[in-house]
Amino acid sequence: KAGVTQTPRYLIKTRGQQVTLSCSPISGHRSVSWYQQTPGQGLQFLFEYFSETQRNKGNFPGRFSGRQFSNSRSEMNVSTLELGDSALYLCASSSGLEGFRTDTQYFGPGTRLTVL
């Protein structure tokens, strides 16, 4: 079974630009979560999508948004980029069935975003 894939793997943008990152979950998984990892703040939850609906949201400004398509692929968008948005963006997929004992999140390799 193929793992979680993220594209692109590396990205360089300048302040004020916007960026879209893509995540393809493991086949059959309906939940996709996004995380931001920075040296100062560690790994922080951004949001989760399940069946095309945002189910959970972390404490990030509205510049960070996402969506999920009917095939469970997900994109996240960051508008008006700031220097502090430079980070490793990780997505994780799972079946998304709450209370399902064996449900776990599997992470992709991440997209390294650098904002200049």
Next chain:
Amino acid sequence: DAKTTQPPSMDCAEGRAANLPCNHSTISGNEYVYWYRQIHSQGPQYIIHGLKNNETNEMASLIITEDRKSSTLILPHATLRDTAVYYCIAGQTGANNLFFGTGTRLTVIP
């Protein structure tokens, strides 16, 4: 979700067992203990999780105390490739907004 406390760093000799502790004194009854690890600049890798019984898989063993306030991840024969940051997380199964904390940086020494 309950917060967890882990030592910031540990060393382990290659070939020996690595025992990584985690405190989760405020864990609620429906929260599982999850362990992930992250090798430098890669995505976190799932290791194991459990509710109250001890668990074992091909990667590790998880020992949870009877009161569920702490747990230990055991890597039975540590190798250099096990050098990573290990995260202990308390969360509800199916809840995909995990709080990772700062983890334990395990260094396996030749």
